């Protein structure tokens with residue numbers, strides 16, 4: 001399976017004057033969970049979208065397995081077996097749950113096989129312990145967490161090889177979060193590559209094998225999750241450790257400088273154990289407020 | 296994915312009559328009103344006009360109503376397609392006039408057979424839609440502007456085609472005119488069609504319910520299916536019987552109904568239909584799901600303009616003439632208003648093919664009722680305007696309710 005590594009090299013992307021990504025590298029091997037972390041606007045979603053075929057990269061190469069691939073549209077990503085849960089979920093509110101799960105991937109035929117699709121929908125949702133009353137209500141009528149569950153279920157539909165999850169637990173309750181983390185582990189155990197964007201350090205520590213930090217659109221260190229402390233990751237995210245020049249390879253001897261006292265206290269909530277109580281949404285607010293005072 | 300540990304699936308909710316009623320109620324509360332307002336509105340309009348003038352609901356007048364509805368209804372069907380993807384076509388009236396002119400010039404002036412003249416006119420409509428789609432996709436010009444330009448430009452072509460004489464009469468003994476004015480379904484066939492429709496509804500519902508039960512999904516009871524079909528049989532049967540007391544059911548109206556059913560099938564049962572709703576609901580999400588959004592837009596414009604061309608030919612046949620005002624006046628706005636009144640959302644992604652049928656019945660009822668009261672077109676415009684505003688108002692309020700429920 002070693003041949004099927006998804007590797008990004010020197011990926012850059014600008015939106016007008018904004019350099020969203022500059023010379024970013026990232027690898028994900030089969031059976032590996034890579035967490036991508038970084039502050040708001042660090043470029044995480046842009047990276048995910050490039051892999052999903054939403055934006056073409058301005059520069060850089062993507063290799064998947066043995067060969068170089070060009071992902072010029074969402075259809076290319078699907079064909080390569082890359083499934084994505086977007087941060088904004090990208091659901092059609094007017095369609096029902098079944099319609100959204102199968103959107104663009106309905107079984108062929110003169111007539112939609114609604115029965116088969118519905119059976120499969122219940123099965124997929126069951127796998128996530130989804131708390132959804134009916135798969136025949138329009139998604140507009142679902143709660144944020146229910147929608148997120150639908151979006152995650154959709155990514156599992158077509159037997160992907162790599163799953164990209166952009167803040168998959170941001171809107172989820174405790175039980176559903178645990179379920180999604182379980183799911184991520186199961187996907188890994190089945191040999192899928194998983195890229196998970198998250199702001200929640202507890203989630204990251206719970207499932208990630210490696211943690212890639214993005215800062216202002218650039219790589220700012222890749223850590224082996226088992227050997228790095230939360231403080232080190234946070235330091236890399238905030239740039240408190242910029243002087244320490246963190247390496248790009250997995251290393252435990254990463255950033256040495258401790259984060260500033262202010263930052264550490266603002267993030268105290270993320271210290272909670274995997275069965276966390278504070279939801280990701282809650283702990284995003286102080287971060288946003290902080291942005292102005294960041295050096 | 297089968298080797299993944301699967302936990303007991305959340306049980307699909309129970310089926311049955313009460314569950315069906317509850318789901319419907321939930322939908323309405325959530326702002327998904329469907330055809331409810333327009334059916335209620337139609338009932339009110341009919342009651343009012345009947346009490347003002349007892350001729351209104353006479354068999355003769357209703358036969359006329361159906362025949363008048365067909366051409367605008369077909370145009371409106373095309374408008375539904377465009378509205379569903381969240382765009383608009385303001386030029387359907389001009390296209391219907393132009394296609395009528397092309398058909399008349401080819402058929403009468405050039406002496407070509409109808410089987411050539413009519414498809415040529417329809418093909419022209421098709422091409423116009425394709426051009427709209429290209430301009431829209433390539434240059435991102437809002438459809439509002441493209442079709443506003445089309446409205447003016449195509450009207451110009453229409454007038455230029457008709458030349459200085461300004462009108463072409465279709466011979467009364469031509470098949471086209473006879474089809475539109477004199478062709479009625481024989482009573483025995485009309486009743487047969489009603490029975491076939493009711494039986495078809497039951498058969499498809501039954502097959503679907505059986506498939507669902509086989510997959511241990513909740514399904515509606517056979518009794519409910521039977522009740523529904525009997526209701527349709529009785530309703531349609533009574534309507535057809537009433538129309539048959541005078542001239543009966545016109546073939547042109549049957550053609551319109553057939554187009555409604557065909558479009559309904561395409562929109563609700565095929566991948567293409569799903570893509571249309573998806574693009575109307577969230578074009579970016581549809582794109583990320585791998586749908587070729589541009590092609591969906593183009594196809595919607597093509598459907599809109601093609602059906603407008605068909606409607607124009609039908610209107611010309613009904614009038615037995617094409618003149619400078621064909622497709623002008625209120626045709627354009629009536630067709631768009633009908634689609635919206637019928638429950639098609641201007642915001643895209645919501646509505647059904649039946650919107651065109653119900654909406655056009657409302658519009659034509661108002662028009663016919665006011666004509667019977669000897670009120671001139673000034674009142675017709677005012678009342679239609681008020682009804683349109685009401686319909687869009689209902690749509691907007693429902694949308695807000697949906698938004699608040701969606702976020703709940």
Ligand SMILES: Nc1ncnc2c1ncn2[C@@H]1O[C@H](COP(=O)(O)OP(=O)(O)OP(=O)(O)O)[C@@H](O)[C@H]1O
Nearest residue numbers: 015018020038039040041042043044045046047087
């Ligand atoms: N479509 C776009 N057009 C213009 N600029 C964009 C676009 N998408 C992203 N950007 C810019 O690119 C930068 C990175 O955005 P991105 O969404 O990738 O951040 P992120 O790391 O996902 O942040 P968050 O944690 O808030 O989700 C931001 O400065 C943003 O303003």
Ligand SMILES: [Mg+2]
Nearest residue numbers: 044045046087
């Ligand atoms: Mg993001």
